Amino acid sequence: MKFAKIDFINLLPVTVYMKKNIKSNQLKAIIEYKKSYPSAINKKFKKRSVESAFISSIASRGEKSLDYGIIARDEVTSVLLVPGVYSKDFQSDTSNALAKVLDLQGQVIIGDKALKFFHENDKNSFIDLAKAWQDKYNLPFVFARLSYNKNGKLLRKTMKNFNKRHIKIPQYILEKYEKRSGISKKNILEYLTKIDYDIGIKEKLALKLFFKLTKEKGIK
Known part of the structure; x- marks a missing residue:
C-alpha cells in the first residue's frame, strides 16, 4: 500500500498510530518517504502514484474515502487568513477554496507556519477560517479526508482501531x-x-454543503 502523509503537526496522532500498528518495515518506509504538503499529495493521488492519503476535501469529491479526516469543530489555529488582497497558500487547496466560499479577502496561511503565526501575532490581525465557517453555518469543517484508489480493505483494517x-x-x-x-x-x-479525525453525520453535512458552495462558485 503506497500511503502518503501530510507532513504537518495535525496528523501526528495518525502518524504515531500507523507506525505502531503497521508491522511491515517496507510499508513504514514508504509512508515516511511519501510525505509532503496537501496540494502536492492531491496531485500524486490524482495521478495514482499513491494509493491512499489524507487528501484535501475539495480534491476528495468523487473519490472513495473512509470516515476519517482532519476536522475542526471550532477554531483550528492552523488555517488563517490575514485580511487584505487575496493570496492563496500554494500548499493548500481546501483552505484557499474555503476563503472564497466565505467571501473573505486576504492572505491564506495553513499548516505549521500558520500555527506559529497564530502564537506570534495579535489575534485581531487574522481570521481563523474554521471558526468563521462554524460561526456562519454552525457546522464543523472537514479539511481533508482519508481517501484511497486501491487496497481499501487493507487501509480499513489498518485504521479500524484508531x-x-x-x-x-x-x-x-x-x-x-x-x-x-x-x-x-x-x-x-x-x-x-x-x-x-472521525467523520460522522455533522461532518458529512458540512462536506455536502462545502461541495455545494464550491460548485456554485465554480471552484474546483
Missing part, C-alpha cells in the same frame, strides 16, 4: 516537531486537542 484519545505522542517526536516548527511542545499538544 482513536486519538488513546494515542500518546512520544517526547522525541514532540521535540523533533518543536525544533522544526519553532512551536513549543505545550502549544503542539494544546493544538492537537482542537483536531478530530
